[in-house]
Amino acid sequence: MATVKDIARLAGVSPTTVSWALNGKRVSEESLRKVLEAARELNYHPKMSARSLRAGKVFSIGFYIVNPSLDPRLNGYLFPMLAGISKVLAEDNYAMQFDIVMPDKLDVLAKKALEHSVDGMLILPQFAGVTERLLKDLPDKFPVVYMQQDPVANPEHCVVIDQAEGVGLAIRHLYHLGHRSIGIIAGPGEHVDNVLRLQAVQAVFRDLGLTWREDWVAHGQFDMESGEVGMRRILEASDRPTAVFCFNDYMAIGALRAASSAGLRVPDDISILGFDDTDVAEASTPALTTIQQPVFQQGQQAAAMLMRLIKGEALPAQVERIRPVVIERSSAERKRA
Numbered sequence: 001m002a003t004v005k006d007i008a009r010l011a012g013v014s015p016t017t018v019s020w021a022l023n024g025k026r027v028s029e030e031s032l033r034k035v036l037e038a039a040r041e042l043n044y045h046p047k048m049s050a051r052s053l054r055a056g057k058v059f060s061i062g063f064y065i066v067n068p069s070l071d072p073r074l075n076g077y078l079f080p081m082l083a084g085i086s087k088v089l090a091e092d093n094y095a096m097q098f099d100i101v102m103p104d105k106l107d108v109l110a111k112k113a114l115e116h117s118v119d120g121m122l123i124l125p126q127f128a129g130v131t132e133r134l135l136k137d138l139p140d141k142f143p144v145v146y147m148q149q150d151p152v153a154n155p156e157h158c159v160v161i162d163q164a165e166g167v168g169l170a171i172r173h174l175y176h177l178g179h180r181s182i183g184i185i186a187g188p189g190e191h192v193d194n195v196l197r198l199q200a201v202q203a204v205f206r207d208l209g210l211t212w213r214e215d216w217v218a219h220g221q222f223d224m225e226s227g228e229v230g231m232r233r234i235l236e237a238s239d240r241p242t243a244v245f246c247f248n249d250y251m252a253i254g255a256l257r258a259a260s261s262a263g264l265r266v267p268d269d270i271s272i273l274g275f276d277d278t279d280v281a282e283a284s285t286p287a288l289t290t291i292q293q294p295v296f297q298q299g300q301q302a303a304a305m306l307m308r309l310i311k312g313e314a315l316p317a318q319v320e321r322i323r324p325v326v327i328e329r330s331s332a333e334r335k336r337a
Helices: 004-011 015-022 029-041 050-055 072-091 107-115 130-137 163-176 192-208 224-235 249-261 279-283 295-310
Strands: 060-066 095-101 121-125 144-146 157-161 182-186 217-219 243-246 271-273 290-292 318-322 325-327
Touching (some): 004 015, 015 029, 015 107, 072 295, 107 130, 157 163, 157 295, 163 182, 163 271, 163 325, 249 271
Parallel strands (some): 060 121
16 A cells, blocks of 8 residues: 655655645645645555444545635525435435535545545536546546536536536427527536537527527626626617527526616517526516426436445446426517517
8 A cells, every 4th residue: 555655755755745735734736736646646545544444435425516606696506406415325324525616726626536535526517628637637436426518528427417408498499489589698608508508509599490690699607797788788789589598597587687677578578588497587577487407306316326336336437417397487478470
């Protein structure tokens, strides 16, 4: 079994530096990188408690969202997701560590895996490129299930909401209501959800023969304020669309505000459709038609897959896709003649 001295020799640093790096004390970024790389190469694991040593486990998993924002709006889907995960963990008497990790602090996850402070991880990477880096940094064979599919990486085990399916449901719902002029309020460019939804909406437009107009497309930040600004931009077009699809509910609420300020009635004059089915959707006036993400089910299935990996099952590489559903309320209706 590798020791701290072995890591120090391979990394070219002192044993004290190794000890500090592995115990969360301040060392230079370069030293930390060298120590983590050497520890991974040597398959180093620190000593466990007597109870954990007997079982070879610490009876805890980590659930980590990689996102630079500590936005409280995460609660809209986070709580049911946590509830789904916890339901599965309780069956095996497992605990859960939870954290929101900044994209520039991913070495924290590599360190947790190398220290075996958790038996496995559920990771929700919300920005492109995060998964690719984690696949390089995390130890081989360490149990990890990803809860978002990064467009630029292909991890072995994923449980995801089918974003393309959700977008297809949204656009086709509006299409079946007679809308052929559809505006889009997309999210921040680097967010994985936005990338996947934007790719999907353009594909559905092509399939249905709908016209993509740049003056009917705005980009927001997944908040009400940017949704309101985006809707105002779209309404400045010489001829406005008959419906607008927003990439989340908060921007859809902002779009409702902008439409009202412009003297438009929703859905009589313009239909608005959101995404997520967070708590604000049903509480808005009019109540928001939206795409529901079954995140409780996602949490359950991801945790179940992770527990199977922790128990040593040799699962084939797989992506489990969970289908969203349309929640029909009052903000979208058949196009008026």
